[in-house]
Amino acid sequence: MKRLVECVPNFAEGRDLSKVDAIAAAIREVPGVFLLARESDADHNRSVITLAGDPDAMVEAAVRAVGKAAELIDLTRQTGAHPRIGATDVVPFVPLEGVSLEDCVTLAKKAGREIWERYRIPVYFYEAAAQRPDRVNLENIRRGQFEGLCEEVLRNPDRAPDVGDACLNPTAGATVVGARKFLIAYNINLDTPDVAIAKKIAKTIRFSSGGLPFVKAMGVDLRARNLAQVSMNLTDFEQTPVHLVFETVKREAERYGVGIVGSEIVGLIPKRAIEMTAENYLKVENFSSAQVLENRLEESLMEGGANKSSLAAIVMPFLEAVGQPRATPGGGSAAALAGALAASLGQMVAGLSRIKKRGATDKERLDKAVKEFDAASRRLAAAIDRDAESFQSVIAAYKLPSSAPEETRRHTAVQNALVKAIEVPLEIAREAAQLFERLGQLELLSSPSMLSDVRVARLMASAAVRGALENVAINLESVTDAGVGERVRSECRSLTLRITESPVEADR
Numbered sequence: 418m419k420r421l422v423e424c425v426p427n428f429a430e431g432r433d434l435s436k437v438d439a440i441a442a443a444i445r446e447v448p449g450v451f452l453l454a455r456e457s458d459a460d461h462n463r464s465v466i467t468l469a470g471d472p473d474a475m476v477e478a479a480v481r482a483v484g485k486a487a488e489l490i491d492l493t494r495q496t497g498a499h500p501r502i503g504a505t506d507v508v509p510f511v512p513l514e515g516v517s518l519e520d521c522v523t524l525a526k527k528a529g530r531e532i533w534e535r536y537r538i539p540v541y542f543y544e545a546a547a548q549r550p551d552r553v554n555l556e557n558i559r560r561g562q563f564e565g566l567c568e569e570v571l572r573n574p575d576r577a578p579d580v581g582d583a584c585l586n587p588t589a590g591a592t593v594v595g596a597r598k599f600l601i602a603y604n605i606n607l608d609t610p611d612v613a614i615a616k617k618i619a620k621t622i623r624f625s626s627g628g629l630p631f632v633k634a635m636g637v638d639l640r641a642r643n644l645a646q647v648s649m650n651l652t653d654f655e656q657t658p659v660h661l662v663f664e665t666v667k668r669e670a671e672r673y674g675v676g677i678v679g680s681e682i683v684g685l686i687p688k689r690a691i692e693m694t695a696e697n698y699l700k701v702e703n704f705s706s707a708q709v710l711e712n713r714l715e716e717s718l719m720e721g722g723a724n725k726s727s728l729a730a731i732v733m734p735f736l737e738a739v740g741q742p743r744a745t746p747g748g749g750s751a752a753a754l755a756g757a758l759a760a761s762l763g764q765m766v767a768g769l770s771r772i773k774k775r776g777a778t779d780k781e782r783l784d785k786a787v788k789e790f791d792a793a794s795r796r797l798a799a800a801i802d803r804d805a806e807s808f809q810s811v812i813a814a815y816k817l818p819s820s821a822p823e824e825t826r827r828h829t830a831v832q833n834a835l836v837k838a839i840e841v842p843l844e845i846a847r848e849a850a851q852l853f854e855r856l857g858q859l860e861l862l863s864s865p866s867m868l869s870d871v872r873v874a875r876l877m878a879s880a881a882v883r884g885a886l887e888n889v890a891i892n893l894e895s896v897t898d899a900g901v902g903e904r905v906r907s908e909c910r911s912l913t914l915r916i917t918e919s920p921v922e923a924d925r
């Protein structure tokens with residue numbers, strides 16, 4: 418049985434996106450872990466990264482992320498609307514498949530010990546992993562935030578961490594690690610800058626104040642947008658569904674003469690939560706989740722034996738992700754995929770040709786080609802995520818406050834993010850151009866029966882170059898550094914020439 422765990426670490430940084438990039442890179446280095454989503458908010462000054470994978474690998478990825486955050490985030494200099502006690506504020510483990518909540522408690526305890534042993538960052542356990550009843554709720558542990566807890570932990574034994582010395586790390590604070598059911602981070606933005614109204618609504622709806630079960634809420638000032646926000650965690654969406662929370666906040670806001678601008682989901686949301694909302698608002702009689710096309714398709718694939726491993730079933734999740742009405746993954750990721758497919762085709766042709774070819778010289782060169790095409794395919798596949806993440810950084814940078822005195826910092830962040838969003842597709846184009854040339858050489862070495870495969874691969878490599886360069890060009894329009902513009906345009910012209918000239922002759 419497949420075993421999957423989700424982890425959703427929260428970091429006290431949402432403005433310097435290069436730091437968030439570095440944390441994400443540390444996570445991605447761990448085999449068996451998939452980075453599913455990342456969200457950064459400048460007002461909250463907080464980033465949330467969602468990852469999933471093998472349980473043991475998830476522990477290692479979470480611990481490394483905590484270490485990298487400790488290197489980069491100094492809480493003595495950090496400010497933001499969201500409460501926090503650590504550079505990595507909270508690390509929850511969530512059971513997804515083949516894993517129980519108790520298993521996630523074990524993972525949380527292991528991660529907590531590793532965080533202390535490697536980085537000397539004290540750890541508190543919460544939710545299902547809590548070692549004391551008063552630490553089940555995160556807000557109890559976080560009371561006083563970093564500044565207050567730094568002082569109180571020295572004189573109050575009740576505030577001592579569960580793992581580590583009774584003092585916080587001077588710059589990284591403490592980390593709260595736990596195990597819980599799936600949580601939906603849900604925010605509703607009000608059509609008013611009056612944060613007092615948002616705080617009153619939050620107090621009314623949160624369970625700790627007598628409101629809705631399984632709802633945690635606070636009022637937040639979104640200065641960059643001149644709005645107030647009701648920021649919530651829904652800890653059991655099946656007991657208290659999203660649509661009920663929305664309607665309750667809407668009703669409370671109307672009492673103060675305030676409307677709702679919109680709502681947002683931070684991170685990921687289960688399909689079942691969306692189904693419940695649709696069922697409520699559409700008033701569909703006798704609604705069943707089996708009526709959802711994707712659910713029925715998945716069920717059929719699982720029942721269909723050989724069909725469950727069909728190539729279409731493997732590729733559809735990526736195609737569905739590209740087809741969604743959002744900015745990423747987009748053209749750059751599609752270009753990277755085209756290049757990866759070209760390299761894989763080259764690997765196939767070289768592998769089959771070395772079996773059919775009898776010449777010792779050709780066999781040696783084909784052996785080398787198999788390895789080179791495999792490595793290129795892996796690099797281009799990795800670039801699919803990197804391109805999407807680089808453009809997400811651009812979007813996040815544009816959301817930073819634009820009014821003085823923050824305007825200069827916003828401009829710098831946008832320009833840095835744009836340069837990175839250029840560099841990733843430029844790397845894709847370089848890799849694909851080199852691949853195009855190698856495939857031209859392979860055409861002279863391969864078996865004649867596979868000539869069409871090589872030519873398809875070259876067309877895919879050419880498309881990868883041209884597609885990636887389109888992404889470079891669109892981002893380059895907003896870069897103000899003339900030196901960067903001149904350098905990049907010159908390289909783009911050179912790469913375009915490489916895929917329009919005659920194939921490179923193989924050295925026979």
